[in-house]
Structures are given as C-alpha cells and as structure tokens.
Amino acid sequence: MKTLIKVSLGILTSVGGYLEAGSIGTALQAGARFRFGLLWAIAFGTICLAFVSEMSGRLAAISKHTVVTAIRRRFGIRFQIWQLGLQSVVDVFVLASEIGGAAYALQLLTGISFRLWALPVALLIWGLLWRATFGAIEHSVAILGLVTLCFVVAAYRLHPEWRLVERGFLPHRPPSMIPQYIYLAVAILGATISPYLVTFYSSGAVEEKWTRNDLGANRLTAGFGFAFGSTISMAVVVVAALVLAPRGVVVDSFDKAAHVLDAVFGRWGLPLFVASLAIGCVGAALELALDLAYISAQCLGWNWSENQRPKDEARFAMIYTIAIVIAVLPSLAGLDPLQLTMFSMVLTVFALPFAVGPLVALMNDRDYLKTHTNGWISNIAVTTVLAIAFALALIAIPAQLMGGQ
Amino acid sequence: MTSIDLVRDLLDKRLQDRRGRFVGCVDSVVLEMDDDGSMTVAAVEVGAPAMLKRVHRVLGRWAHRLPVTRIPLSTLREIGSDIEVDIDAEHETQLLRVENWFRRHIVEHIPGNGR
Numbered sequence: 001m002k003t004l005i006k007v008s009l010g011i012l013t014s015v016g017g018y019l020e021a022g023s024i025g026t027a028l029q030a031g032a033r034f035r036f037g038l039l040w041a042i043a044f045g046t047i048c049l050a051f052v053s054e055m056s057g058r059l060a061a062i063s064k065h066t067v068v069t070a071i072r073r074r075f076g077i078r079f080q081i082w083q084l085g086l087q088s089v090v091d092v093f094v095l096a097s098e099i100g101g102a103a104y105a106l107q108l109l110t111g112i113s114f115r116l117w118a119l120p121v122a123l124l125i126w127g128l129l130w131r132a133t134f135g136a137i138e139h140s141v142a143i144l145g146l147v148t149l150c151f152v153v154a155a156y157r158l159h160p161e162w163r164l165v166e167r168g169f170l171p172h173r174p175p176s177m178i179p180q181y182i183y184l185a186v187a188i189l190g191a192t193i194s195p196y197l198v199t200f201y202s203s204g205a206v207e208e209k210w211t212r213n214d215l216g217a218n219r220l221t222a223g224f225g226f227a228f229g230s231t232i233s234m235a236v237v238v239v240a241a242l243v244l245a246p247r248g249v250v251v252d253s254f255d256k257a258a259h260v261l262d263a264v265f266g267r268w269g270l271p272l273f274v275a276s277l278a279i280g281c282v283g284a285a286l287e288l289a290l291d292l293a294y295i296s297a298q299c300l301g302w303n304w305s306e307n308q309r310p311k312d313e314a315r316f317a318m319i320y321t322i323a324i325v326i327a328v329l330p331s332l333a334g335l336d337p338l339q340l341t342m343f344s345m346v347l348t349v350f351a352l353p354f355a356v357g358p359l360v361a362l363m364n365d366r367d368y369l370k371t372h373t374n375g376w377i378s379n380i381a382v383t384t385v386l387a388i389a390f391a392l393a394l395i396a397i398p399a400q401l402m403g404g405q
Numbered sequence: 406m407t408s409i410d411l412v413r414d415l416l417d418k419r420l421q422d423r424r425g426r427f428v429g430c431v432d433s434v435v436l437e438m439d440d441d442g443s444m445t446v447a448a449v450e451v452g453a454p455a456m457l458k459r460v461h462r463v464l465g466r467w468a469h470r471l472p473v474t475r476i477p478l479s480t481l482r483e484i485g486s487d488i489e490v491d492i493d494a495e496h497e498t499q500l501l502r503v504e505n506w507f508r509r510h511i512v513e514h515i516p517g518n519g520r
Contacts, residue, residue, distance in 0.1 A: 064486070077456055131517045301451075310515070310517070311513060314505075318511065
C-alpha cells in the first residue's frame, strides 16, 4: 500500500511537471511542420530517459549516493569538473529558456512585453526557493501542472485519424525539409533526455532515503512517470498537427501557437495555453535552479537538502541565486524565448554523452551496486543511449545550421 | 599498520565531521618523507586550490587565495563510502570559512533566510 502511494505520487509529480518550454516548443514545431512524423522521437527519448533514470535511482537506493557523488568518487574531480561544468552551462541556458517561456506566457495574457515580465518571474522563482520547503513546491507544481492535461483532452476531442498517428511512431523520410526534420528530431531528443532530470531524480532518491525495498517502486516510477508525462508532449504534437499544420503556420515564436487550443475550448483556449506554458516553465525553472545547487554541492561535498534553510547552507542558496540572476539576462535583453529554447535543447545534446557515459561503468561496479548491477537488458539500453548521445552531439551543430530556420 | 589505497580509499571521498555535517571532499593527499626516505601519509587536504591544482596548475594558481585545510590522518575515523573525521569543522577548522563569509555578508542580510 505504501509502495502504491509512493509510486502514485512519483507518477503524479512526473506528469504534472513534464511539460516545459523545451517540450512544448519542440512539440509545437514538430506538429506544425511534420504533423505526426516526429512522434517516434518523443517515444524513443522517453524510453531512454526511463532506463537512465531507473539506473540512477537504483544506484542511489543501493549505494546511498547520488550519481554526482558516485562519479566524483569513481572518476575523480579531473573528469567531473568538465562534465559538471558543461552540464551547468546547459542548465543555465535551459533555466533562461524557462524564465523566458513563463514571461512570454504572461505577455500573451496581458499584452505587456515579456521583457518586463522576466524580472517578476525570476523573483517569484527565487522567492519560492528561498522561502518554501521543496516538498511543498513540488507537490503544488505537480497539482497545478495537471492543467497541461488539457492538451490530451484537446488531442482526443479533435478526433485525429489514429491510423496516421500510429504511423508517426516509426521514423520515416519526410517528403521535403529533411534538414529541418533532423534538426527537430535532435531538439526533441535533447528536450526529452535532459541530464538535469537524471541528477535531479537521483537526488530525490537519496533525499527520500530509498533502500533496496524501493527498487520496485523506482522501476515503476521511472517507467510509468515519464511514459505518462510524455503522452502530454505527444498530445501537443497531435494538436499542433491538426490545428496548425493545415493552415501552414510556422511556429517560430510562442504567439503563433497561442490559440491552438481555441478549436476545442473556445474562449478558454488562450488562458489554458498560457497556464500550461507558465506553470510548466516555472516548475521546470525551480527544478533547474535547484539542480544547479545540488550538483555543485554534491561534487564539492557540502551538505545539501531541498529543505535546508538558506542560512544553514549559504553556499547552496548562493548558487541558485546566482544562476537565476544570470538566467534572467537573455529575457531582459529581449531574446525570443522560443529561439532561446530551441538553441538550449540542441545544446543539451552535448552534455548527454558525458552524463550517460559514466553510468555504463558505475552500474556494473559491485562496489556501488552490490548484487544489483545492470543485467544485459539495461546494459544494452544504456550503451545504446550512449551511442545515440554521441551521434546526436556530432550532428547537432550541422543540424542546427541547416535546419534551424 | 593498516594499508590504505590512496586513490580508492581516500581521494575524492566526502568528509563528514563529528556533528554529521558534510564538509567537503578529499581534494588531495599529503605525504611526508622521513629521514630514512620512507613515505608516510600525513594528512588530507580540502579546498578549492588543492582541488583545482589537480585539474590544471593554472586553475590552481587562480584559486590560491581561497583557504586550504589540512586534516591530519590521525583524525580520520571510519573510511567507508564516506570518511568520518573526528573534528568539529565549524569550530576547529577553516573548512567553513567561505560558507561563513557568504552567510554573514550576504544571506543574513536577506529576509527569510531562516524561513
């Protein structure tokens, strides 16, 4: 019974917190341009993410160490400093995208420029981290985030031809715009398998003091949580495919898609879109800012906890504060949030091989996993993810240059 | 004599002080050479300069003004997946100097720091 509650809470958190600037942005563009043609990228990315998260949760449950602490111990600071340096840069870019996304949502609602909203949004995010315990934040974001399920309702009510939707789950050559297709596939995979999700997941597992008794719950949460979450992303693709694609709308900024839900929800369409984007972005921004503090603290061996007070671990609080200050700058400068998001998603792909690579070694090390080392399925999975991560990192820049327009 | 594998057992492990606070990682190990030429491990070092020196000496030089703390090997208690040390980091060492600086000069001036 306890396990059931734990798993349900975990899944609820994944679902409510799934959608954010990256997943909405890439899904809207994919649907508008290629209809159902990139659904496979979301599905595939989600399977990769589920495997990698399950491993990081298992590592935490058995070794009582997060991925970051274990990598420092196993590979030393000389490897980790580059890996975490890169991940931190990526995290800050993604954080900037989320702040921009939330600010842009408010622009859609009020007509006041996102440049003016950026500062209040950043202050809200910082204030929540400073004042509230993370448990409270996490649960309220998860509940509020359920508003994003409106995309699932809309996808269903628009009556897509399910036969065509199913076909989207197999990669195929699009009739035209092949560079854009590859570029969007890279961006979707970057948005789906974010390294911060993995470090964040393993931090949660250590914080909740998982033991070997939680391995079953870990498997279910990692599997179903992300699977249910990703159906929302897929719903965004379906809605964009049915509403935007026939009209030939190119989603180069969020306002082009602001009325995508109107066909189903009428005058409630815009508020629902705004709420989904704003809540999704603020939720992700909270996680990203915390994750930056987590990975620094874990690498340098400080006390870390989502619930410690700022004055008890001042350095921890300083890290997320500085991260938010840097991340608000692009929006203040007027950089378009969707463009920034797409750039960040492609950037994420570079951090991926360095985040996944160490797992291959760690998950087969009995010093850490005792008898719970990877079986052959997990080993094939993690090696495949690693190979794909390398391939993605290689084609990311050419894809961005050729397909980014 | 107990045998310790310096890299496997000491380097890059987290240190936990007497009060249970994690106070850093072992950033480097200090060896001492006796008159007869034999080496003994004297202490472990914690601090940004010690850590960055291992990454690149230029980085180490940049950080040279930050504190480095030497923890004598004799205070190391339990060497497991983390290392327990028999010291009070707050009162007996400089380990929390940067932390305390941030707390006193910035965090304590912002309301809500204790929630």
